[in-house]
Amino acid sequence: MTTAVTSVPARTGGTRVKGRNNYLGGLFGWIWLAIIIVPIYYIVVTSLKDQGAYFTSNPLSLPIPPTMTAYQQVIEADIGLYFLNSVIVTVGTVIPVVLFGFIASYAIVRGNSRFLRFSRGMFLFGLAIPLQATIIPIYLIITRIHMYDTLGALVLPSIAFGVPLTVLILSTFLRDVPAELFESMRMDGCTEWQMAWRLAFPLTRPAIVTVSIYTGLNVWNGFLFPLILTQSPDKRVMPLALWAFQGEYSVNIPAVLAAVVLATVPILVLYVVGRRQLLSGLTAGFGK
Amino acid sequence: MAAITPVTQAVETTVGPTPGAAAPGAKTRLDILVLPALAFFIAFAFIPMIGVLLLSFTDWDGISPITFAGWESWAQVFTDPGTYHALWLTIALMIITWAVQTPISLLLGVFVAGHQRYRAALAVLYFLPLLLSSAAVAIAFKSLLDPNFGLAAGLHLPFLAQDWLGNPTLAQATVVFVIAWQFIPFHTLIYQGGVRQIPASMYEAAQIDGAGRVRQFFSITVPQLKYTIITSSTLMLVGALTYFDLIFVLTQGGPGDATRILALDMYITGFQANQMGAASVIALILVVFGLALTYGIQRLGGRDLSASQMEGM
């Protein structure tokens, strides 16, 4: 692990490998940047125009002066509520997933009963189940327990589907905790429970960040469950709200795109603030 | 402090007690710890799986009481050319998106792992598409690609003003493009992490031996990234089974059925044609496919995971 920081990949004209600069690579990088940026630029710029201007002007031109009409329309259309719904569902899923996933991983790594092996097998099996395939029975179950059209209906299956990967990643991480550490704690008279929280939990922190982010992002952007399991406008989450906006605002493209921007800004903020954490977390969990 | 191990490893190795594992008395206590996670999983993932199996033997229409129908729905699905079309589309989409995304992500990952400052800045921007939800991406591209009101029309570039989402072949290509646009950043990140862990010493040794940049790339970088490639590919392929959100908002499976992958076929059969039994059969196909895929990839790449990659040091 310590070697990771100092390695230099061959393709770059880095500080280590002397030689010509990698122009081809650089060019490729800039082209890709353009591909990424142009649509994003288009989104932002268009959201600042008004509908009439949008129809007549060059789509890539900057609006002069920029107007906030589109944003006003979207905010008046309750976007704050949808944002709140998304937050509730996401937080309501990530916390149980992490907590339950952690203790399950701990048990699986530390224990050796048939039940635990069975559980592990179940979770592995669960990894291969595509979420979409279960939507019809989930719809049935949710309606039978009278939770149709509630935010809870979104949380419950999301927890279920977030667990397998979480357990997988966390148990992989935990397995590398040297046994001696546990031994010494046990000598001190700690119970398994205490060892879990005092020793294992802090050590797995990077992986926990990873699974939190991965699960959170998936739930935040989830579309199918809300589509099927909710119906009232006041239970909408962001992706569904965007879809509805697209229809309601029809050819008022600036408004539609303003909604897209508003939907993304919170995550953007999180990204700017927590980027290092996010990136290192994601890499730590998935990297070799 | 903990070493970073590949995701795939967990699948292959069996659970053995780590030396000095929990004392026997703690066994029950440990068993209990797994219960909450297991309970949720069984209730909302495993039981629905059984549910899909059971529903496939009905011809439920969503509003009437559920009645047993034997193999009727199965027959309907398997004699419908639409099903095979959807299956074929799904496989093709998986392969094509993999073939498009993997080289680009790999190269970008290598590129971004470099230590020039501007590359770090680029990396920040590269990540932006991932922050948008699939629905948002699809909506944005839908208006961007409108042949009459979109980007190309506004710029008066007739070549770019193709019927991107209305012509079947173009629509398929567009779907691949938009998927790549959104998800390459994620895989770039994975590869970046992988590349960063390749020891510099290997490159130094190669350079001393006179190997050029391209040679180094193919002889060192790519082999060292073997497990990263497996991880990324697993995520990509299994994820491709279910690009539902993006395609649903972008094309609704159209034009015609040009982009009606299996997951969409299931949704439309169930929730638009109101044939829940048939939809459940399709769902089962999805599941079997997913299972086969996951275990297949593990088999393919999982040999000898504990072999040291540091040979030759």
Place this chain on the structure above:
Amino acid sequence: MTSPITSRRSFLGLAAASTLGAFGLAACGTSGPAQPGGAASATGGGGGGGTATMWGLTGKPGESIRESTVEAFNKLGKGTIEVTSFQNDPYKAKIRTAVGAGQAPTLIFGWGGGILKSYADAGQVDDLTSWIGETSGFKDKFLPSTWGAATFDKKIYAVPIQTTQPILMYYNKTLFEKAGAQLPATWDDVMNLVGVFNGQKVAPFSLGGQSKWTSMMWLEYLLDRVGGPEVFDAIFAKKADAWSDPAVIEACTKTQDLVKANGFIKGFSSIAADTNADQALLYTGKAAMMLHGSWVYGSMKSDNPNFVANSLEIGNFPSVSGGKGDPANIVGNPANYFSISAKASDTEKEVAKAYFTDGLFTDTEVQAWIDAGQVPVASSASSKLSGSADAKFLQLVFDLVSKAPNFQQSWDQALSPAQAEALLNNIDKLFLLESSPEQFASAMNATIGK
């Protein structure tokens, strides 16, 4: 790194809190459609009991007219109605899942036909026949031809509402004048115009092909003109191989001829009607003609009143020489309908019925529809048409509807959901030139009886 000393107690507390949180969301979210007290409730004093829920479609002018009638009703003291509006295409999916989940609104909005019948067969909507019979004068409030699509086996399952919606041809007069062309009277005229307009770099027809039911309108008219209403009657009656009637093949061929001649705007298969993009193409001058429902008149009027006032011409679908169908036949939605959910409580049903008798088609509502450029299906409407600003349009629609020998209900509403879905799919393929008329016919034959 110091580890927090997490005692079992605090862990359990946290886990319990988060799971409770999840269920708490369930609780705060269980306000299903039947919850009392909402933004739309009234000052209704004492008497009037419970609350009923109503679903409808978004879009002008229907959404606001509906909301005003509900507001007016809520003030009457006979009960409160809460209305929620959805977009057209998503609504069709949503209502089904809601009905299946037992969470349908009290008042279910629909188009009658096959879907209503499937609800009736599943016991999800109430049989209103006896109630209507007992409520004197009620049946006469509505245009007589509108009851058909809601009646099965002589039982009535819904009440006609809103407006009658024939499908019409819309023309951009300005573009015609510029091209020096005449409005088409026959199908041959249409094919000629295609060449004329393409030469002028204007799309002949706008079409929101992604929505599919828009493409279907073409086939509906062509089939009726070529073969008369008997052809679809046979299909509806589930006669075997009814789709192989030569008239079907000819109608499909003519449709494909139009597509091949570039009769439709470029990119039509990715334009969705829900976003009104197809209407925008007509009034921004990118297309010269459009086949669409009468409801878009009102929507275009509010989006671009100038166009509607100065540049819009309307007509019936052209005739086809040698065709058996009467050129005065029309196609479309005879009316919209409200059914009462069988699962609603008795109080809710009472409120719904009160709405039928006292809230529906008040003079204010009838006038509001007329002012918005639509013909409500109320009997009281005919005398009010001439006074309206859109008298010309309204009278045309009214005459068309009242004089039409046959008013064919939209196929995707007349047929069962499974058939309708297959139909829309196959029509899509037809328009994309992916299947031939014969393939269309055999694919559709396979759906008969579903």
